[in-house]
Amino acid sequence: xxxxxxxxxxxxxxxxxxxxxxxxxxxxxxxxxxxxxxxxxxxxxxxxxxxxxxxx
Numbered sequence: 404x405x406x407x408x409x410x411x412x413x414x415x416x417x418x419x420x421x422x423x424x425x426x427x428x429x430x431x432x433x434x435x436x437x438x439x440x441x442x443x444x445x446x447x448x449x450x451x452x453x454x455x456x457x458x459x
Contacts, residue, residue, distance in 0.1 A: 409433045418442035 407415050411434055420442045430437050 404428050407434045
């Protein structure tokens, strides 16, 4: 989260990949407009797609 400049005025989205994380990250008050979301899982041709646009 430290790569986002202090006082940021633009939206920043961080894609978080599946896995086990051992560190704790805090979003500081001087880093507004920051969103963390699960990273999309790539679709592999020939595999069944799950309704709703997600893929296991």
